[in-house]
Amino acid sequence: MxxxxxxxxxxxxxxxxxxxxxxxxxxxxxxxxxxxxxxxxxxxxxxxxxxxxxxxxxxxxxxxxxxxxxxxxxxxxxxxxxxxLQLKPAGAALLQLGVHGSFDLRRLELARFRSAHAEIGLRVLHPAGLHELVEGKVDLLIARGLGHHPGYRCERVDEGSGLGDWLVAPEGTADCPEIVSFREWLRALPVANPLANRRPRLVGGAGS
Missing domain, CATH: 1.10.10.10 (Winged helix-like DNA-binding domain superfamily/Winged helix DNA-binding domain)
Known part of the structure; x- marks a missing residue:
């Protein structure tokens, strides 16, 4: 047909x-x-x-x-x-993480994350940006900017105001188990205490 x-x-x-x-x-x-x-x-x-x-x-x-x-x-x-989603290998939850080019991947301690979460097949695309997130090439993104992206949940990774690093996920999948696990991992990292005591920002609005 x-x-x-x-x-x-x-x-x-x-x-x-x-x-x-x-x-x-x-x-x-x-x-x-x-x-x-x-x-x-x-x-x-x-x-x-x-x-x-x-x-x-x-x-x-x-x-x-x-x-x-x-x-x-x-x-x-x-x-x-x-x-x-059904194409995922049995028993493995795949998480595609995108990271902007100037971010130091060592901050994430990815080897420890993979060891602690053997049930999650973490793949990293570096560098990556909003285009890759929108196109579905990654499920989750660490982006550099102001964190204003309608339809996405944005949580600041670093301290301070203005331009910074943000964890960005589509609102529809922001609470799936794999993304929750990675978000909690970031919160537990000791360096710069990323995501500690931060509430997610949901950005929306009206107008054409």
């Missing part, structure tokens, strides 16, 4: 924009520009022959067609994600 599907990037742009009701926040999540999201959605509407959004002044509203389309698209992405 051959499936007739729109381009995946266009579907991702629609699904993110529909959840946030904002091209701007969808762009933050997908690590592209708002204009790129708008263009992808416009191309999808042209391909489908229906209007999915009403674009009002500083407001984005789903049309009846958009409201009907969103649940199926979201469910499809969920099934793909679940099917992908």
């Amino acid at each position: 051959t499936y007739t599907l729109p381009p995946l990037n266009a579907l991702r742009a629609f699904e993110a924009a529909a959840r946030h009701l904002s091209f701007k926040l969808a762009a933050h999540e997908l690590h592209v520009t708002p204009a790129a999201v708008g263009q992808q959605v416009k191309a999808l509407e042209a391909r489908l022959g229906v209007q999915l959004f009403d674009r009002l002044h500083k407001q984005l509203i789903l049309t009846a067609a958009g409201q009907a389309y969103l649940p199926g698209v979201s469910e499809g992405f969920r099934h793909i994600a679940e099917a992908t």
